[in-house]
Amino acid sequence: MGFLKIEDLKVHFPIKGGLFGRTIDHVRAVDGVSFTLEKGKTYGLVGESGSGKSTTGRAIIGLNHVTSGKVYFEDKEITGVTKAKSDFRKDIQMIFQDPYSSLNPKKRVIDLVAEPLRNFEKLSRKEERIRVQELLELVGLNPESILKYPHEFSGGQRQRIGIARAVALKPKLIIADEPVSALDVSVQAQVLNFMKEIQDELDLTYMFISHDLGVIKHMCDHIGIMYKGRYVEEGTAKEIFDNPQHIYTKRLVAAIPDIDPRKREEMKQFRAEVNSEYEQSYNDYFNEEGLAYGLKPITDTHLVALPEKG
Amino acid sequence: MAEKLLEIKNLKTSFRIKDDYFAAVDDVSLNVNKNEVLAIVGESGCGKSALAFSIMGLHTRAKMEGDILYKGENIVGISPSKLNKLRGKHMGMIFQDPLTALNPLMIIGDQIGEALLLHNKEMSKTQRKEKVIDLLNKVGIPRPEYVYEQFPHELSGGMRQRVVIATAIANEPELLIADEPTTALDVTIQSQILDLIKDLKDDMNSGIVLITHDLGVVAEMADRVAVMYAGEIVEIAEVTELFEEPLHPYTRSLFNSVPNASEEQDRLHVIQGIVPSLQNLPRTGCRFAPRIPWIDESAHEAHPELHEVKPGHFVRCTCYKHFRFPEEVGKEEEHHGVS
Amino acid sequence: MWKFSVRRILIMIPQLFVLSLLIFVLAKMMPGDALSGQIDPNIDPARIEELRIEMGWYDPWHEQYARWVGGVMQGDFGMSFRFKMPVTELIGQRIVNSFWLSVATLILTYLIAIPLGITSGRYNDTFRDQLITGYSYVGFATPLFIFALVMLWVFGFQLQWFPTSGSVEPGMEPGTFDYFMSKFYHLLLPALSMALITTFNTILYLRNEIIDTKQKDFILLARSKGASESRVYNQHIFRNSLLPIAAFFGFEITGLIGGSIFIENIFGYPGMGQLLIESISLRDFSVVTATTLLFGIASILGALISDIILSLVDPRIRIK
Known part of the structure; x- marks a missing residue:
């Protein structure tokens, strides 16, 4: 069994309507998703806005209500456990997108970073202070800055505070939802490097949610591609980027701007081909509702959503 | 010789903070030619958006010095009514966030139509509606008659960006300023929007100033690239030249910090250090010097200027000649040690 | 839109029910009853007891409540023991007076607030703006009843520009133009006093909205289309900034009710506010419950009007 195993996860949100605000339909934000994370690796969840990637991440740690399906963490079922002090809450932490709004501006760094510690561990003031300083040092911030407020830091530094918070309890899994999307490239590099460093140091497993395929390729060992709440393809980074099989993935990968200006014409032609293939074979790859079929294995690691008949 | 459309000479745009003025765009000179995409690249706070806004005259409370010549006519200090005759007609602008760039209380048709109405008083209402529907077609919006009557919140982000573009090109402007036009969009939508902008450029022979932080977008779109840091242009060159041989330490650092989908990198x-805030910008010497402290002081110029190192390739300060990444410095020393 | 309004009106039913229940319970908890004041104390207590039984005083509370609500629905609020007349009749004229006072106050409030708020927001941080915000802060800090007394003393007694009490000159023929003018003349000073002091909310709110909207991207887009400053303001900024003011409208009505209680008493203006205070001090319970209920209904209606206005002008709400 895997480290984190998701089985047929569904998250449906009701649509209210009519005269009395009854539930008239559901938005199938996550519609039957299964995958497994390996310990110590980074798993990337990719998709465009509205694909359900963030909802999946939030559902795993209980921030979104799970409609059906199961979530296992180290062979224990944690589906829908909402108790704040359960063990897995300590082992699974989340990093959010916006370092500006995810930190309470009225709290000092020491209180922000110590908050998870206070929930789970009973430390004396002095012990707590030492732990927080260690954590700040770990994320490359000056340990003297524990009395500062978030606004006194730059975007990258703030995201590091967020990471310090997330690693405070020595978690085993970190779910990072677009952790660098709000940052400038040079700051982004800083945060990504740092996340790789502490991964080795603390033996962390990451689930990395992003729409930025460059970042995903740089960070991830395995990748899942989501579209309209379902998986269209899953595989190693190499399989996804070098040998995409599903037409949706092909188009997504082709759309990444190429860094070589001389390949411009070549890329344009390639994209035009992929786009026409996409339009022509759309009905082969998606059902009448425009949703992906179930995943079929192509190799041991590479799964593609193909129709029954093939 | 390419036809000059826009000529910026020693532009300095300053904002007031407390009682002092601080230049966000500091002594920038640039040309934009017809049928050319000039990309301006840099990170937030480098002054690239302030430059775009200066060209459009959108800073209401900034102090502007220097000249911005549009076809020879200076638009710095121009009267508002003259400026309004240029804006929308001869120059159009595309904004970063399509979710906030449209008036939430106005139907799409009226928002695009406004650009026509303002510059063509003779056009009848029906003509205007026809033209708007034409424009919606042109930017690839399906069912334009229906979308005409819709409000912004009823459209997706990609569709709204197409509406913003339709507004900007309504009067076929010769100059188009695109401020991070695809940053807020998904990658497949981004590629569609970039294609659209390219096609429109070819159609109208316009000059485009493309503001972006995304080097991939630059590689796909630009003819020439200007790199900005701390309010100044630090390097400017043809796109292939710049991507093959970036010279300025900042440009090179930028290239090395982007995770690249087509290359394996272990570490970025x-x-x-950090990008200095507007009040704390170093105003003398090489502005990038504090961020490459391992480079000897003597490598920098006291008053760094743009040097033409090859035809059309300009670099500011002499420090580029001596610049090595710290990793390279280490390796070289190792190498010397062995030999 | 249609669906929205119907649903919004349906929501009012439970609101009204809770309001009426609350008022009924409070009235029940007050000491005494309609008989304790109305009947000669020399009458045999046994006879009073009989009367009480006859009137249903000892019936279960829900039956009494049903009877009261039934009466209210038919416009019967019982008898005022003080004025010895049906409450409905007593309220009739006053509710009209209060209504016009409120309308006049609202109109004056918006006449003052909108131009000032717009000027202040458009030219923020200039001398004009500082003058206007200065006025708003004074308005914010001055208690209404003190300001009203000063107004009354200066313009009513010293300068004698306005009448100092009543809602109409005695002896006027209702329906004539003179009667109408006299009514108008009487409500002008109280309405103006209230408007001057309550505008600060709207001014500051509008100012902030405009400053906020000014920096929005769609304003930049409008400018980049070549729209002149006046067009940018008229077509884009004002409509978007006035939206929250419309949403504020219902709240404004609730504020008016509070204000009218002071104002009507100070200016001797025979309206609902004055009636409420009088009937409280005279323990005229049937009148108190009736006025409180009507004030409550007015507040609920205010919120309804706000929501409907908002749904009319904001397409984002209209769709849902």
């Missing part, structure tokens, strides 16, 4: 380069 991190630029030391």
Whole structure:
């Protein structure tokens, strides 16, 4: 069994309507998703806005209500456990997108970073202070800055505070939802490097949610591609980027701007081909509702959503 | 010789903070030619958006010095009514966030139509509606008659960006300023929007100023690239030249810090220190010097200027000649040690 | 839109029910009853007891409540023991007076607030703006009843520009133009006093909205289309900034009710506010419950009007 195993996860949100605000339909934000994370690796969840990637991440740690399906963490079922002090809450932490709004501006760094510690561990003031300083040092911030407020830091530094918070309890899994999307490239590099460093140091497993395929390729060992709440393809980074099989993935990968200006014409032609293939074979790859079929294995690691008949 | 459309000479745009003025765009000179995409690249706070806004005259409370010549006519200090005759007609602008760039209380048709109405008083209502529907077609919006009557919140982000573009090109402007036009969009939508902008450029022979932080977008779109840091242009060159041989330390650092989908990198380069705030910008010497402290002081010029190192390739300050990444410095020493 | 309004009106039913229940319970908890004041104390207590039984005083509370609500629905609020007349009749004229006072106050409030708020927001941080915000802060800090007394003393007694009490000159023929003018003349000073002091909310709110909207991207887009400053303001900024003011409208009505209680008493203006205070001090319970209920209904209606206005002008709400 895997480290984190998701089985047929569904998250449906009701649509209210009519005269009395009854539930008239559901938005199938996550519609039957299964995958497994390996310990110590980074798993990337990719998709465009509205694909359900963030909802999946939030559902795993209980921030979104799970409609059906199961979530296992180290062979224990944690589906829908909402108790704040359960063990897995300590082992699974989340990093959010916006370092500006995810930190309470009225709290000092020491209180922000110590908050998870206070929930789970009973430390004396002095012990707590030492732990927080260690954590700040770990994320490359000056340990003297524990009395500062978030606004006194730059975007990258703030995201590091967020990471310090997330690693405070020595978690085993970190779910990072677009952790660098709000940052400038040079700051982004800083945060990504740092996340790789502490991964080795603390033996962390990451689930990395992003729409930025460059970042995903740089960070991830395995990748899942989501579209309209379902998986269209899953595989190693190499399989996804070098040998995409599903037409949706092909188009997504082709759309990444190429860094070589001389390949411009070549890329344009390639994209035009992929786009026409996409339009022509759309009905082969998606059902009448425009949703992906179930995943079929192509190799041991590479799964593609193909129709029954093939 | 390419036809000059826009000529910026020693532009300085300053904002007032407390009682002092601080230049966000500091002594920038640039040309934009017809049928050319000039990309301006840099990170937030480098002054690239302030430059775009200066060209459009959108800073209501900034102090502007220097000249911005549009076809020879200076638009710095021009009267508002003259400026309004240029804006929308001869120059159009595309904004970063399509979710906030449209008036939430106005139907799409009226928002695009406004650009026509303002510059063509003779056009009848029905003509205007026809033209708007034409424009919606042109930017690839399906069912334009229906979308005409819709409000912005009823459209997706990609569709709204197409509406913003339709507004900008309504009067076929010769100059188009695109401020991070695809940053807020998904990658497949981004590629569609970039294609659209390219096609429109070819159609109208316009000059485009493309503001972006995304080097991939630059590689796909630009003819020439200007790199900005701390309010100044630090490097400017033809796109292939710049991508093959970036010279300025900042440009090189930027290239090395982007995770690249087509190349394996274990670690990304991190630029030391942080982007200084507007009040704390170093105003003398090489502005990038504090972020490459391992480079000897003597490598920098006292008053760094743009040097033409090859035809059309300009670099500011002499420090580029001596610049090495710290990793390279280490390796070289190792190498020397062995030999 | 249609669906929205119907649903919004349906929501009012439970609101009204809770309001009426609350008022009924409070009235029940007050000491005494309609008989304790109305009947000669020399009458045999046994006879009073009989009367009480006859009137249903000892019936279960829900039956009494049903009877009261039934009466209210038919416009019967019982008898005022003080004025010895049906409450409905007593309220009739006053509710009209209060209504016009409120309308006049609202109109004056918006006449003052909108131009000032717009000027202040458009030219923020200039001398004009500082003058206007200065006025708003004074308005914010001055208690209404003190300001009203000063107004009354200066313009009513010293300068004698306005009448100092009543809602109409005695002896006027209702329906004539003179009667109408006299009514108008009487409500002008109280309405103006209230408007001057309550505008600060709207001014500051509008100012902030405009400053906020000014920096929005769609304003930049409008400018980049070549729209002149006046067009940018008229077509884009004002409509978007006035939206929250419309949403504020219902709240404004609730504020008016509070204000009218002071104002009507100070200016001797025979309206609902004055009636409420009088009937409280005279323990005229049937009148108190009736006025409180009507004030409550007015507040609920205010919120309804706000929501409907908002749904009319904001397409984002209209769709849902």
